[in-house]
Amino acid sequence: MTETVPSTTAVGAPTLDDGYARDLDGLYVPWRPSPAPAPAAVRLNTELADDLGIDPRWLGSPEALAVFSGSVIPDGTRPIAQAYAGHQFGGFVPMLGDGRAALLGEVIDRGGRRRDIALKGSGATPFSRGGDGKAALGPVLREYLLGEAMHALGIPTTRALAAVRTGETVFRDAGPVPGAVLTRVASSHLRVGTFEFAVRREGVIDRLADYAIARHYPEAADAADPYLALLRAVVEAQARLIADWMGVGFIHGVMNTDNTTISGETIDYGPCAFLEAYDPRTVFSSIDHGGRYAFGNQPAIMQWNLSRFAETLVGLSAQLPGPNGEPKGPDAVIEEMIEVLNGFAGRYAELRNRNLADKLGLDDPDPTLTEGFLTLLETRGADHTGAFRALSAIPARLAAVDSAGAEAPVTGPTTDRVDDPADALRTILGPGDTAALDAWLADWTAALGDAPDRLRARTAAMQAVNPIYIPRNHLVEEALTAATAGDTQPFTALLDVLADPWTERPGLDRYATAAPVEVTACYRTFCGT
Known part of the structure; x- marks a missing residue:
């Protein structure tokens, strides 16, 4: 395990406010995280640190490592465990709360927004309900990875500022695994619960x-x-x-x-x-x-x-x-x-x-076309992300064919097609009702129009909303399994790919490819507690 940022001389911890604790007595209990015996940084988010107004040099310091492992509480900070209830699978539970988390406080970021900084996996609290309050490295890195992927996709999300190994071993159903703490940043941790x-x-x-x-x-x-x-x-x-x-x-x-x-x-x-x-x-x-x-x-x-x-x-x-x-x-x-x-x-x-x-790539919503395409995906069991991305390339290919003075055969019997602009899409969709696909493509291309400049612009617009890289489930599991065993390279590589989900890059085909059907059919996820 290596730090993303080398340790440097500390330049000062961020000042944390305690607005939640100050204003909402009765919705928390004061609580200190459990210290980590041998903290070691796995990943530090310098880009997020800068957005929060935290000096990246401090983020890589021994002082920061102590704070983000729960071993040291910054002066003037009042860490708390928040109380909340919730409906879980439809049934009401009157007392849940932070069973393995502690809110350190809040910062005002460079945009003037108040942001929570909390530790997840920092030990048992009064809300732990018999659990150890600790987190395993795999689930910590899953949250880091998924939060950053969603952020890159432009979707509102909590994010991770740091992932730190604690030096402890925690025990889960799969046996002993490395313990870790996630530093989570959120606009707030206010929930319906x-x-x-x-x-x-x-x-x-x-x-x-x-x-x-x-x-x-x-x-x-x-x-x-x-x-x-x-x-x-x-x-x-x-x-x-x-x-x-x-x-x-x-x-x-x-x-x-x-x-x-x-x-x-x-x-x-x-x-x-x-x-x-x-x-x-x-x-x-x-x-x-x-x-x-x-x-x-x-x-x-x-x-x-x-x-x-x-x-x-x-x-x-x-x-x-x-x-x-x-x-x-x-x-x-x-x-x-x-x-x-x-x-x-x-x-x-x-x-x-x-x-x-x-x-x-439509100017206006067209339920017939959208539902028709989703039906094609469902009936053929086609890859959601790959199909939309392949579809995105078609308008520009139609423009190229038109500019060359050749026909663009996106309808008619498959055997009659030569250099079909929709070949990549057909490959992803796999075998099925050819007539249904041809009919949909004909209606869709008619809606797009035939002006070459406009078609090229449509491809650019579609590729800006149809990612090529998402956190493919089998690749996430591969990265987390390797990291748990001590090799963070697959995690780092996947994180780097997902930082730009829109731009196709050479040598990254495996990151854009769906898992084999037999893998997806038996894939299951777990809470990680």
């Missing part, structure tokens, strides 16, 4: 809601009903997030309310995975026996989670004056909130359709 915990305790929910508004949606404070405005803002943020997930084939795997942020960031990369063969019923999580969190169920589950969030705000809104100056009362508030919640499906559909139109 935080609100579910607060509403059941007197005098807390109003402070929490006002804090969330001030931190994430300050414009809501000026609304006639700030809490309804907060709900509306969170609905919008989560509609955008789920549309983003669906666009790249991301499956979270455990969309409990305690894993649903108020900020609209992806959080808690446990049994997550990426879709390969397109099928809305796809489930990889070993604990999702009924398919509750299957790929295609994610929009409906998020709406369900948001309904649980809305329930925590009813009492606050009900006390506010209505049109007649009297308190609105719960009945009126529930009616208003149902209207907002019902708007989620329409807003998500709008965003999803726009995303699919962009992925297909």
Whole structure:
């Protein structure tokens, strides 16, 4: 294991604020992380450090290593373990909380945004429920890798500032494995589950809601009903997030309310995975026996989670004056909130359709074309990412064929085709109904138009939204297995590839290729706790 940044003379730890601890007494317990016996850096995120206003030279110092392993608490810092509840697979658990995490504090980044800095895997807390509170190296590196991949894809996410080996051995089902701590950065760790915990305790929910508004949606404070405005803002943020997930084939795997942020960031990369063969019923999580969190169920589950969030705000809104100056009362508030919640499906559909139109290079959403292509993918079990990327190249190839004065045979019997611009797509789709594919291609190319300059521009636009490199599940497992055994090179190589998911580079074909069908068929993910 080697550090990404050599150790240097410390230039000063960042100043951490304690706004959450200061303002939200009753939603945490003061708690110190457990010290690590022999900390060693595995990966340090200098790009994120700079964004946070943290000097990269300090990030590579022995002092930083001590802080990020939980061994040293910076002066003036008040680490805490946050309390929250949550609905897990539909059942309510009144007490969850940070069972293996500690919030060190907050920094104001270079953009003026408040960001949490927390340690994950730093030892048992009062919320550990019998667990050891530690994290294994594999799950720590999974969260590091997936967070950085999602960030590169432009999807809101928590990120990792550091991954540090502790020098301890932890015991899991697979046996003894190296222990590690992840330093996680988030816009906040406020969850729907935080609100579910607060509403059941007197005098807390109003402070929490006002804090969330001030931190994430300050414009809501000026609304006639700030809490309804907060709900509306969170609905919008989560509609955008789920549309983003669906666009790249991301499956979270455990969309409990305690894993649903108020900020609209992806959080808690446990049994997550990426879709390969397109099928809305796809489930990889070993604990999702009924398919509750299957790929295609994610929009409906998020709406369900948001309904649980809305329930925590009813009492606050009900006390506010209505049109007649009297308190609105719960009945009126529930009616208003149902209207907002019902708007989620329409807003998500709008965003999803726009995303699919962009992925297909269309000026406007066309449900017939988008659903037709997804049906082709599903019936043939085709690779989601590879098919959209192959489709992206076709407009420019059509332009090249047109410019050369030759025909572009994207319809008709396969045996009649010569230099078909759609050959790469046909290869990914595999054998199937040739007539159905030819008919879809004919309709799609007609919608694109035939102006060469416009076709080339469409390919550029499509390739900007259709990644070539995603965290292929088998490559993630390969990298984590090697790192656990002491070889971080595959992890580093995969991380470097995923830092630019849009640009095709020579020698990286294996990173753009789906796993063999037999591998995907038996692939399962685990929570990593």
